[in-house]
Amino acid sequence: MANPVNPPRGMRDFLPADKARREHALGIIRSVYRAHGFDEIETPVVEDYARLHAGLGGDNEKLSFSILKRGIGPEALAAAAEAGEVESLADLGLRFDLTVPLTRFYASHRAELPPVFRSIQIAPVWRAERPQKGRYRQFVQADIDIIGEAGALAELELITATSQALAALGLEGCVIRVNDRRILFGLLEHCGFPAETHERALITVDKLDKIGAAGVVEELREIDGAAAERLGAVLAKVEPALAGAGIPLAAEAISAVLPAEAGAEGVAHLAALGAALAGGLPAGVELRFDPTLVRGMGYYTGTIFEIAHPGSGSSVGGGGRYDGMVGRFLGQDVPAVGFSIGFERVVDLIELPEETGPADVALVADPDAALEDLLALKRELVARGHRVRLEKRQKNMKTLLARIAEAGFGSVANVRAGVRDADALEFRPLAP
Incomplete structure (x- = not known):
């Protein structure tokens, strides 16, 4: 039986210090993204069930939380469960990512948005994951997307902004792995895999880092033995x-590992990205070509990205181009590409400065200090730009001061009876 005082499994509470640390990190990400010309939007946490299960979310659709229609009684629920049709009772669901809501948002508000729309979305999403380290059922994604730009400029802006956000967070050793779905499909076609088997084959290719080349070839033999052998040679x-050291994102390096016929358009596109970004990324972030990068979302159509970091066993971010997705809601295709930082994994890897400073002050009041004087002092200090907390003097002042410091307050002043002028207070620093 679940402990009634704990949060639901796979979800977490955050104490004030943890929440402040997370907000500090999110503030850094927002600041960088806004500096790059992106505008923040907000969408509902729920979407129509049919929209969330339109076949574009890959395996994440299977992990979505559904919301039952109003008025569903236990008898109807039991009958639907027995018939294996529980989904028929749902009309809404919690969003499993921020891309599906964004495309619906754009289709709804296109007339009010600029021709090329650069959006920021930073918000929680929900998936029925098996809880484990770095993987939760409720987690925050930090997304930037560009809708309406079909050229390489969109990818360049996303990679530049994301890499600078990682650098601003102090996250070193990041490698942005880049590939193109056109290269993947071109490679499979070159090796002889029938078109109808491409998606299945890519699921196996995506396992290269887990089962190795021999394991990939062995599994692909179930589709086509000769094609599997040719792919094994690649x-x-x-x-x-x-x-x-990885494969540089440059034409010569890419051509050295791929057959000439494999996705020439995608190769040229990636080579152009690499040339434009050469020398332009911040220290601690590298760009590499990875022809085995797949990403499982069914809506990707071109360039795809993924952020690797040696301190994490999984990617800490990813994204790609999804040109056909907006058209599902709008009735006409609109180019779109996005990049998401996996905030929960990133925030566990970084060291952030304590939010402690002279602007955060605590007032410890003597028992005979008048309430109206304390409120007057607090109003004055808040008006000056301070964050202020009122505390009553205790016998064990050591414990009180430690708690105040832990909460992020950088200095403290004692308030005696009759003191009403903030300039008369004597502040002393608190050790963090």
């Missing part, structure tokens, strides 16, 4: 390069 070139 992976034999790719795997050592990925295990070493």
Whole structure:
């Protein structure tokens, strides 16, 4: 039986210090993204069930939380469960990512938005994950997207803004892995996989880092033995390069590991991205080509990205181009591309400064200090830009001061009876 005082499994409470730390990190991300010309929007936490299950969310659709229609009684629920049709009782669901809501938002408000719309979304999403380290059922995503720009400029802006956000957070050692779905499909076609098997084959290719090239080839033999062998020959070139320093995002390096016929349009596009970004990324962030990068979302159509970090066993961010998705809601195709920082994993990897300083002050009042004087002092200090907390003097002042410091207050002043002027207070620093 669940403990009634604990949050639901896979979800978390945050104490004030943890919440302040998270907000500080989110503030850094917002500040960088706004500096790059993106505007923040907000969408509802729920979307129509049919929209969330339109076949665009990949495996995440299977992990979505559904909301039953109003008035559903236990008898109807039991009958639907017995018939295996519980989904028929749901009309809404919690969003499992921020991309599906964004495309619906754009389709709803296109007339009010600029021709090229640059959005920020930073908000919680929900998935029925198996809870484990770094994977939760409720978590925050920090997304930037550009809708309406079909050229390479959109990808360049996203990579630049995201890399600078990572650098501003102090996260070093990041590698942004880049690929293109056109290269993946071109490679599978070159090797001889029938078109109808491409998505299935990519699921196996995505396992390269777990089962190795031999394991990928063995699994792909179930689709087509000869095609699997040809792909194995390509992976034999790719795997050592990925295990070493990686493959630079440059035409020569990409051509050295891929057949000439494999996704030429995608190769040219990635080479152009690499040339434009050469020398332009902040220290601590590298750009690499990874022909085995797949990303499982069914809506990706072109460039895809993923952020790797040695301190995390999973990616700490990702995204890509999804040109066909907006058209599902709008009736006409609109180019779109997005990049998401996996905030929960990133915030566990970074060291942030304590939010402690002279602007955060605590007033410890003597028992005979008048209430109206305390309120007057607080109003005056707040008006000067301070964050102010009132506390009553206690016998154990050591414990009180430690608690105040832990809450992020940088200095403290004693308030005696009759003191009403903030300039008369004597502040002393608190050790964090």
